[in-house]
Amino acid sequence: MSDLPTTTVPEIAETKRHRVYAIANQKGGVGKTTTTINLATALAAVGKRVLVIDLDPQGNASTGLGFDQSDRTVTAYDVLSGAVPLRQAIRHSVIPGLDLVTSTVDLLGAEIELIDMERRSFRVRDAVEAADTDHDFVLIDCPPALGLLTLNALAAADAVLVPLQCEFFALEGLSQLLRTVDRVKRNFNPALELTGVVLTMFDKRNNLSEQVAADARGHLGDKVYDTIIPRNVRISEAPSHGKPALLYDHRCAGSLAYMALAKEFLRRESVPLAA
Numbered sequence: 001m002s003d004l005p006t007t008t009v010p011e012i013a014e015t016k017r018h019r020v021y022a023i024a025n026q027k028g029g030v031g032k033t034t035t036t037i038n039l040a041t042a043l044a045a046v047g048k049r050v051l052v053i054d055l056d057p058q059g060n061a062s063t064g065l066g067f068d069q070s071d072r073t074v075t076a077y078d079v080l081s082g083a084v085p086l087r088q089a090i091r092h093s094v095i096p097g098l099d100l101v102t103s104t105v106d107l108l109g110a111e112i113e114l115i116d117m118e119r120r121s122f123r124v125r126d127a128v129e130a131a132d133t134d135h136d137f138v139l140i141d142c143p144p145a146l147g148l149l150t151l152n153a154l155a156a157a158d159a160v161l162v163p164l165q166c167e168f169f170a171l172e173g174l175s176q177l178l179r180t181v182d183r184v185k186r187n188f189n190p191a192l193e194l195t196g197v198v199l200t201m202f203d204k205r206n207n208l209s210e211q212v213a214a215d216a217r218g219h220l221g222d223k224v225y226d227t228i229i230p231r232n233v234r235i236s237e238a239p240s241h242g243k244p245a246l247l248y249d250h251r252c253a254g255s256l257a258y259m260a261l262a263k264e265f266l267r268r269e270s271v272p273l274a275a
Contacts, residue, residue, distance in 0.1 A: 018051075019269065020128060020138040021195065022157040026180075027173040028144035030165040031200035033060040034235060034245070036141040038255070039161075041244040042262030043137060044097040048271075051090065051135040053124070054103035055153055056143040062102040065093045066242040069104065077106040080123045080152070081113065086131035095247070099135070107149065114148045121148070121188055125156035136271070146180050154184040159195035163229075164216060166202045166209035171216060196268065198261065200229040225268075227261040230254060 023036045033056065040050045054061040055076055062072060071091075078084045079101065089101045114120045128138060140153040154160065160181055164170050178194065185192045197220055203209045217224045229235075232254035238245040246255045 018133070018135045018138050019159070020140065020157045022140045022142055022150075022153040022160045023163065024142040024150060024153065024160055024177065025162055025164070025173065026144055026146045026150070026177055027165070027170075030144075030170075031163045031198075031229060032144065033064060033141050034239075035161075035163045035198060035200060035229070035258075035261075036139050037061050037064045037244045038235075038246055038258040039262055039265065040098055040137075040139050041095055041246045042258045043265070044095050045246065045259070046262060046266070047097070048136040048266075049097045049099075049134060051099045051101070051133060051138045053101045053128075053138065053140045053153075055107070055124070055140050055149050056103055057105050057107035057149075058143070059103040059105070060239065061141040062100065062104075063242060064239040064244060065095075065098070065100050067091065067093075067100065067102050068242075072102040072104050074102075075106065076101050076103045077110055079127050080107075080110050082117075082123075086127040087133065090131075090133070095244070107143075111148050114152075121151050121155050124152040125189075128156055146177070150180075151184065151188070154181065154192060155188045157189070157192060159193045161195050162197045163200045164197050164212075165200050166206075166212040168208060168212075170212050171219065174216075194223060196265075197224045198227070198229060199224065201231045202228045203231045225261065225264055227257060227264050229257045229261065232257075 023032055025032050040052050043050050052061055074084055074089045079086050079089050090099050093100050142150045142153045164174055199213050230253050232252060234249045234252035235245045235254035238248035241248055
């Protein structure tokens with residue numbers, strides 16, 4: 001996304017009921033999808049209605065919420081291509097209050113196909129606004145790249161939530177993403193904001209984790225969430241069972257951290273716990 005085209009910014013719908021968040025980091029393996037599905041599950045657990053849009057061709061959010069490849073008949077690709085409206089692609093998960101738009105490898109082709117489409121940068125935004133669902137939050141799981149799919153998510157979002165792995169080079173990648181967010185804000189979505197950075201895969205036995213956390217707070221201050229997601233075996237195991245960690249083992253350290261993250265998220269967004 002080195003050369004973002006200049007375009008006319010569409011007006012934001014005044015009847016919008018929900019907040020849209022892009023969960024983004026162009027670096028893979030940082031806990032982006034894990035954060036998306038477990039934050040969504042934790043928000044649903046406290047009574048919020050949540051829609052997850054899986055915009056990653058790898059489809060890991062779909063798998064992690066229990067949808068096998070054979071279950072994904074109408075997907076995010078169909079929505080982006082204009083074949084179906086968003087409402088028709090929404091699937092109910094086993095978690096009350098948590099819905100999903102699934103993804104498949106077909107989205108790989110969407111990056112190319114979008115180039116020739118009208119309003120190519122606003123396909124997701126137009127679909128979400130037209131659907132006008134009754135969800136409290138829409139969480140978009142972005143691919144680990146700064147291409148047209150991520151641009152669509154950022155153009156549709158009210159805010160960006162960035163999972164940041166507590167490992168070497170993490171802040172370098174974050175700087176690139178924040179520059180992209182600024183450019184998207186200037187050219188596509190003036191209302192876009194950074195809602196926060198979530199430190200993930202924190203290992204208290206590792207001095208590097210402490211250093212990355214300190215550096216992140218030094219650069220971004222209170223934009224870094226107080227809640228830290230630890231490196232946790234149960235979190236890693238959960239997706240292979242088609243479950244968020246909160247369903248797989250709600251007592252593990254990772255699940256407790258995501259519940260704490262949801263509470264902090266709601267507090268920061270000034271949303272009461274009870275619907």
